[in-house]
Amino acid sequence: HISLPSYSPDTDVKSIEKFFVHHVEYTLARYRGNINQMGAYRALAMSVRDRLIERWKDTQLYFKKNGVKRVAYLSMEYLIGRSLQNAIVNLGLEENFSAAMKNLGYVLEDLYEQEADAGLGYSGLGRLAACFMDSMATMDYPAWGYGLRYKYGMFYQKIKNGCQFEYPDYWLENGNPWEVERLDIMYPIHFYGTCKMEMVDGKPHMAWYPQQKILAVAYDTPIPGYLTYNTLNLRLWSAQPSKEFDLDQFNSGDLYSSLGDRSHAERITAVLYPNDSSFEGKELRLKQQYFMVSATVQDLLRRFRESKRQLTDFPELVCVQMNDSHPTLAAIELLRILIDVEGMSYDESYKVICKSFSFTNHVVARSNLEKWSIELMEKVLPRHMHLIYEINHHFLQQVEKKWPNDQGKLTHMSIIEESPERYVRMANLAIVICHSVNGVTEIHSEMMRTEVFPDFFKLWPERFLSITNGVTPRRWMLEANREMSDLITKWLRTPSWTLNLDLLSDLARQSDVGSLQKQWSLAKHINKERLAGYIEKTLGLKVSPESLFDVQIKRVHQYKRQLLNIIYVIHRYTTIKSMTIEERRKVTPRVVIFAGKAAANYAIAKSIIQLINNVSVVINNDKNIGDLLKVVFLPNYCVSLAEIIIPAADLSQHISTAGTEACGTSAMKFAMNGSIILGTMDGSIVELSKEIGETNVFTFGTRAYDVPSRRSAVRNGEWGVDSRFEAVLSVIERGDFGSHDFAPLLNSLRYGNDYYLLSVDFPAYVEVQDNIDAAYKIPNLWNKKSILSTAGSGKFSSDRSIKQYANQIWKIKPARRSGPI
Ligand code: 26R
Numbered sequence: 001h002i003s004l005p006s007y008s009p010d011t012d013v014k015s016i017e018k019f020f021v022h023h024v025e026y027t028l029a030r031y032r033g034n035i036n037q038m039g040a041y042r043a044l045a046m047s048v049r050d051r052l053i054e055r056w057k058d059t060q061l062y063f064k065k066n067g068v069k070r071v072a073y074l075s076m077e078y079l080i081g082r083s084l085q086n087a088i089v090n091l092g093l094e095e096n097f098s099a100a101m102k103n104l105g106y107v108l109e110d111l112y113e114q115e116a117d118a119g120l121g122y123s124g125l126g127r128l129a130a131c132f133m134d135s136m137a138t139m140d141y142p143a144w145g146y147g148l149r150y151k152y153g154m155f156y157q158k159i160k161n162g163c164q165f166e167y168p169d170y171w172l173e174n175g176n177p178w179e180v181e182r183l184d185i186m187y188p189i190h191f192y193g194t195c196k197m198e199m200v201d202g203k204p205h206m207a208w209y210p211q212q213k214i215l216a217v218a219y220d221t222p223i224p225g226y227l228t229y230n231t232l233n234l235r236l237w238s239a240q241p242s243k244e245f246d247l248d249q250f251n252s253g254d255l256y257s258s259l260g261d262r263s264h265a266e267r268i269t270a271v272l273y274p275n276d277s278s279f280e281g282k283e284l285r286l287k288q289q290y291f292m293v294s295a296t297v298q299d300l301l302r303r304f305r306e307s308k309r310q311l312t313d314f315p316e317l318v319c320v321q322m323n324d325s326h327p328t329l330a331a332i333e334l335l336r337i338l339i340d341v342e343g344m345s346y347d348e349s350y351k352v353i354c355k356s357f358s359f360t361n362h363v364v365a366r367s368n369l370e371k372w373s374i375e376l377m378e379k380v381l382p383r384h385m386h387l388i389y390e391i392n393h394h395f396l397q398q399v400e401k402k403w404p405n406d407q408g409k410l411t412h413m414s415i416i417e418e419s420p421e422r423y424v425r426m427a428n429l430a431i432v433i434c435h436s437v438n439g440v441t442e443i444h445s446e447m448m449r450t451e452v453f454p455d456f457f458k459l460w461p462e463r464f465l466s467i468t469n470g471v472t473p474r475r476w477m478l479e480a481n482r483e484m485s486d487l488i489t490k491w492l493r494t495p496s497w498t499l500n501l502d503l504l505s506d507l508a509r510q511s512d513v514g515s516l517q518k519q520w521s522l523a524k525h526i527n528k529e530r531l532a533g534y535i536e537k538t539l540g541l542k543v544s545p546e547s548l549f550d551v552q553i554k555r556v557h558q559y560k561r562q563l564l565n566i567i568y569v570i571h572r573y574t575t576i577k578s579m580t581i582e583e584r585r586k587v588t589p590r591v592v593i594f595a596g597k598a599a600a601n602y603a604i605a606k607s608i609i610q611l612i613n614n615v616s617v618v619i620n621n622d623k624n625i626g627d628l629l630k631v632v633f634l635p636n637y638c639v640s641l642a643e644i645i646i647p648a649a650d651l652s653q654h655i656s657t658a659g660t661e662a663c664g665t666s667a668m669k670f671a672m673n674g675s676i677i678l679g680t681m682d683g684s685i686v687e688l689s690k691e692i693g694e695t696n697v698f699t700f701g702t703r704a705y706d707v708p709s710r711r712s713a714v715r716n717g718e719w720g721v722d723s724r725f726e727a728v729l730s731v732i733e734r735g736d737f738g739s740h741d742f743a744p745l746l747n748s749l750r751y752g753n754d755y756y757l758l759s760v761d762f763p764a765y766v767e768v769q770d771n772i773d774a775a776y777k778i779p780n781l782w783n784k785k786s787i788l789s790t791a792g793s794g795k796f797s798s799d800r801s802i803k804q805y806a807n808q809i810w811k812i813k814p815a816r817r818s819g820p821i
Contacts, residue, residue: 041115077272304318480644551646556606659707693792
């Protein structure tokens with residue numbers, strides 16, 4: 001043994017400065033005197049990374065030495081956003097870094113702004129995975145995140161003449177200081193080919209002869225926990241061509257076509273599929289899923305083998321959580337390896353996967369459940385398709401036993417959909433092979449039990465759990481809203497609410513205290529000024545921070561009903577225009593703020609964006625209206641934009657048709673930041689209103705249980721449409737908001753087509769908006785509601801969600817590595 005000197009980067013101000021200069025000179029190879037903001041950001045990020053890497057290596061070693069059971073979190077998406085501030089805050093070193101940067105002539109906050117968002121996800125599901133990583137690290141759970149390193153993340157949105165245009169998001173343009181490329185960790189991934197039944201040792205054995213081999217290379221990102229030495233790993237796979245494959249081509253003498261094949265391989269992790277509106281059975285997407293899970297399963301097995309235990313013990317050391325059905329093939333891949341490579345029996349192997357795997361569903365509408373064409377599966381993954389048939393065969397026998405001679409049950413529950421075309425139903429597969437299935441809110445879990453998977457619930461009631469989502473208070477309060485965080489620490493007399501969010505409830509007791517209210521609204525005002533500055537910088541539009549900031553930010557979708565919001569805005573505009581000067585004095589001035597992306601092929605959603613922008617042009621330029629009403633559409637909604645908008649909201653809207661939003665995690669972030677909720681009784685709003693108190697949130701509209709009957713009334717033309725609603729449709733039709741063809745959009749609301757019940761909920765929406773205006777006029781009342789929103793949001797920390805996963809599903813315990821040795 002050679003004893004090596006220990007190396008540990010110090011964290012005092014002078015050492016930080018020294019490391020920063022080191023990275024400027026040796027990593028970036030630049031002169032210290034000649035470094036721009038981007039260069040300074042990169043050098044700073046590298047110096048932070050050094051500190052994370054040390055902790056991260058120690059943590060992994062600690063888990064390994066202690067032989068602890070671990071969870072692998074599998075997700076096709078991680079919407080991380082920026083990492084620099086998060087890392088510095090979680091290290092508890094923001095003051096030192098700020099001082100060091102100041103000494104060197106930089107402003108730390110300006111350097112934060114240099115960083116590109118890691119937008120490796122569409123929205124809720126991907127951001128949830130990022131919040132969960134933060135909580136798992138913070139609470140010292142032994143966990144790994146697995147996903148894909150897309151070269152291009154969520155598309156960049158630009159608005160031209162009111163219309164959305166999509167541009168590639170090359171987030172790696174300036175390098176990614178947070179990742180470590182691990183050329184030593186690489187696995188082969190196979191596709192296509194044929195299967196043959198062979199005799200091995202006198203026993204029949206199915207052999208797969210694949211046709212394509214691509215390599216998965218690991219890129220590791222350290223995930224620091226807040227104020228703990230523990231640092232987790234997020235391992236993202238990137239595709240690379242395999243050498244053997246290349247050599248065949250080179251030998252055939254065709255250099256250029258061989259290089260063409262290289263880029264073909266790399267295409268697997270080139271881009272995130274940006275569609276959340278309708279399921280697209282694209283071959284490349286299926287290959288992405290299998291690529292991610294195959295590499296992950298090989299990695300889990302390699303690490304398990306180091307324990308020298310038998311493979312039947314796998315579930316005692318590893319559990320796997322699948323973020324929606326997208327990674328379900330992981331279980332099939334493990335089954336394949338156990339049977340085909342390890343020679344275990346089907347029954348034994350099946351027990352292993354069943355004990356290890358669990359599944360979270362994020363979908364409500366059955367039509368959005370993932371299903372893959374059998375033709376495609378047989379082509380891309382023939383051996384896996386065999387195994388799925390075998391699983392289905394065993395499963396249908398169980399169904400037959402429970403419900404003899406019930407063809408209907410067999411057809412509905414089968415993993416295979418037979419007609420009109422043949423598909424593999426991924427959620428059915430996931431429910432069958434996992435020991436636990438959970439929804440993401442109480443109402444969503446209840447709908448899973450009664451409407452989406454009722455027969456599975458009858459067969460296996462014990463499998464169905466409900467774990468309400470959560471968000472990390474570190475990013476969404478401490479980092480995004482320092483003004484308010486400092487206040488909370490002051491009024492709770494402890495900073496520990498960031499690790500125990502239930503402590504916020506103590507604010508309720510003080511919500512009437514005048515001086516708290518005053519400081520609270522001042523903090524909100526500062527955040528509103530910051531957002532107003534951003535709006536002016538981006539759109540050249542001045543808005544007054546004295547106005548009520550009314551925000552709806554999320555993916556643009558018919559079910560989320562941004563259209564209801566903008567229809568109301570038009571109604572409000574025409575109402576104000578018809579008022580006398582005297583009446584206008586009583587109007588609560590509002591700035592209505594939207595942001596969100598529409599799937600590129602979702603025409604109706606894009607035309608909603610067009611309408612919002614056209615309305616904003618008309619209203620914002622109407623001298624007659626002034627500050628009474630402004631409409632803002634902020635382009636390119638992303639994590640870092642949400643961090644500016646959310647702390648500045650007085651009111652936030654979550655107005656999906658009841659029974660369509662599985663959760664909606666943004667409402668939790670808004671409530672934590674003292675924004676008052678305007679919502680329908682759907683997803684997270686049901687639980688938020690219970691925690692905050694029904695009288696402190698504004699809810700309206702059709703309840704989920706009434707939706708089916710109202711829908712049929714609308715379809716049959718039996719629902720009388722509100723004249724104010726119809727009047728708005730007419731002015732759009734007349735062309736008051738531009739000559740764009742809004743006919744398809746208007747048709748989606750007329751002739752019995754109003755599936756999302758905008759016309760039905762409109763009168764109640766107008767009424768609740770009037771109540772909001774009235775409440776905003778009474779500052780004591782409003783501030784109290786705002787404080788109570790924060791006070792009631794303790795339940796919605798992702799720390800609580802993760803504890804539930806750990807105790808109820810994973811059965812794992814924290815393993816805390818104390819500081820460096
Ligand atoms: C297959 C295709 C149509 C598709 C549908 C939906 C692709 C991607 C999605 C995104 C889904 C899975 C998603 O993000 N769901 C959201 O998950 C959040 C976290 O649980 C919830 O808050 C949110 O309500 C839900 O829509």
